Amino acid sequence: MTNSSLSIKERLKRHIQHLAKTRCHLFYEKNVQEILAYLESEMQTFGYKTYRHAFGMIDKNAINVECIPQSNEVTDIFLACTAHHDSFINTPGADDNASALAVLLEVARNLVNNNHADGIAFIFFDAEELSFEMLRFLALLFLYNYDIEHEKDPKRKKFLEKCRDEYIDKNKDLQGKLSLDGSKYWIEERFSAYRNLKAVINLESVGFTDVKERSQQQIPNYRKIPSVGDFLAIVYLSKYEWLVRELTSYFLQYLKLLPFEANPKDTKFARRSDHARFWDIGLPAVMLTDTFEYRNPHYHKPTDTPETLDYSFMAAQTKWLIKALPQLAQKLSSQNNLIHLNKQC
Numbered sequence: 001m002t003n004s005s006l007s008i009k010e011r012l013k014r015h016i017q018h019l020a021k022t023r024c025h026l027f028y029e030k031n032v033q034e035i036l037a038y039l040e041s042e043m044q045t046f047g048y049k050t051y052r053h054a055f056g057m058i059d060k061n062a063i064n065v066e067c068i069p070q071s072n073e074v075t076d077i078f079l080a081c082t083a084h085h086d087s088f089i090n091t092p093g094a095d096d097n098a099s100a101l102a103v104l105l106e107v108a109r110n111l112v113n114n115n116h117a118d119g120i121a122f123i124f125f126d127a128e129e130l131s132f133e134m135l136r137f138l139a140l141l142f143l144y145n146y147d148i149e150h151e152k153d154p155k156r157k158k159f160l161e162k163c164r165d166e167y168i169d170k171n172k173d174l175q176g177k178l179s180l181d182g183s184k185y186w187i188e189e190r191f192s193a194y195r196n197l198k199a200v201i202n203l204e205s206v207g208f209t210d211v212k213e214r215s216q217q218q219i220p221n222y223r224k225i226p227s228v229g230d231f232l233a234i235v236y237l238s239k240y241e242w243l244v245r246e247l248t249s250y251f252l253q254y255l256k257l258l259p260f261e262a263n264p265k266d267t268k269f270a271r272r273s274d275h276a277r278f279w280d281i282g283l284p285a286v287m288l289t290d291t292f293e294y295r296n297p298h299y300h301k302p303t304d305t306p307e308t309l310d311y312s313f314m315a316a317q318t319k320w321l322i323k324a325l326p327q328l329a330q331k332l333s334s335q336n337n338l339i340h341l342n343k344q345c
Contacts, residue, residue: 008106009315015042015102016207016306020094023087024130025061026138032126035085036063039124042105043067047112048122055126055185062126064182066190067108069118074193078119078332079325081107082274083203084128084182088300089138095296095304097128099207099314100288106318107325116326119333121194125182125274134179137171183274187281198332199243200285201325202275206232206317207309208296217294219269222260229295231256232317235275235287237264243284246331250324255316269294288317 006014018038022028040050048067056062065085068077083100087093104122111117130138144164151157191197209230210216216229225233234257236244244259262270264279271279272292278285293299298308 007315008110008318009311011106011109012102012311012314012318013306015105016094016098016309019098019101020092020306021087022089022092023085024089025086026089026130028089029061032063032086036065039065039085039101039105043108043122046105046109048108053186053190055189056181062182062185064126064186064190065124067122067124069112069120072118074121075195076119077121077194078196078198079329080121080123080194080197080200081203081321081325082123082125082183082200084125084274086126086129086182088129091298091300091302091304092306093304094298094306094309095207095290096205096292096299097203098306099205099290099309100203103203103206103314103318103321107321110318110322111326114326116330119329120325121197123186125186127179127181127185128183128274130179140167180274180277183277187277191281196333198284198335199328200275200278200283201247201321202273202278202285202287204273204275204287204289205292205296205299206288206290207311207314208290208298209310209313210295215295216291219291219294221263221266222269225258225260229290230313231258232313233258233260233287233289233291235260235262235270235289237262237279240284240286243286243328246328247286247324250320250327252316252320252323255313255320257320 019035021031023032023035025032043050047070049070051066053064068074081104083104084097085101108122111120144160144167148157148160148164151160211228211230214227216225216227218224232255234244234247238261248257273287275285275287290296298304
């Protein structure tokens with residue numbers, strides 16, 4: 001079978017095989033660079049212009065990648081589709097977040113020659129998972145543990161253990177702290193160039209389903225949701241409900257969509273990805289997600305591997321977005337009454 005004759009489902013599997021590896025700058029820089037090269041190569045092959053933007057405090061090695069149609073400039077963009085390309089430190093991240101990268105690659109491939117989609121950009125963010133402060137913390141913690149493991153002198157070993165424990169206690173506020181550094185940088189340094197951008201669709205962990213009863217955990221402090229984990233949640237703020245209506249007007253029978261109105265201050269679920277940075281500046285944005293650990297038992301674990309994903313579920317999302325996004329972009333391009341905000345983080 002030639003590459004051109006592959007189905008969307010088969011292409012998604014191929015993308016995941018390339019993308020599912022630990023994508024963390026701490027100890028896995030080679031993997032990160034391979035993923036960046038793959039994303040750029042695929043998007044350029046499809047017919048997009050790609051731009052790297054480096055940032056960060058560790059040799060500026062964090063990279064966001066922007067992709068826009070060949071015939072357009074950033075000022076022609078009305079809609080951005082986003083996903084983070086990094087993973088947590090101990091996992092290949094097939095669901096989180098290679099699944100979202102694969103879906104967006106296939107959406108981009110299918111839309112490149114669609115004239116109604118020339119106002120859509122695809123942006124892949126770095127440093128969503130771990131902040132630079134957390135990376136430094138983990139690096140020094142690794143050195144402490146290494147020295148403790150190899151120390152022969154009992155007194156010296158005890159002293160090092162004391163230093164390590166004090167270091168952990170001093171940095172306890174970092175644990176569980178959201179990063180979203182890539183989108184934070186992008187808004188600070190790149191958003192102003194996209195002066196006609198009016199909405200963001202962010203994909204976060206979109207590949208896992210479980211059709212067993214009670215496979216879907218309830219999300220604390222929210223209304224009851226279905227107990228079977230076979231739907232895609234669309235997380236939004238009430239003032240952006242119009243964006244959900246536009247997306248779901250192109251509903252496909254074989255994809256279950258669940259609009260999920262969020263509390264804008266909720267860090268346990270609603271703000272768990274890069275869309276939250278856009279909420280903070282008042283730009284309409286939604287998150288598409290399988291709800292991560294509330295459904296997926298492999299979340300942030302070494303077992304988040306390609307064979308755990310539901311490729312039919314991902315293919316259904318891809319087909320839905322191929323239909324919905326061009327029409328949404330066209331409507332956004334004609335909405336002159338939407339105020340483009342003062343672009344400050």
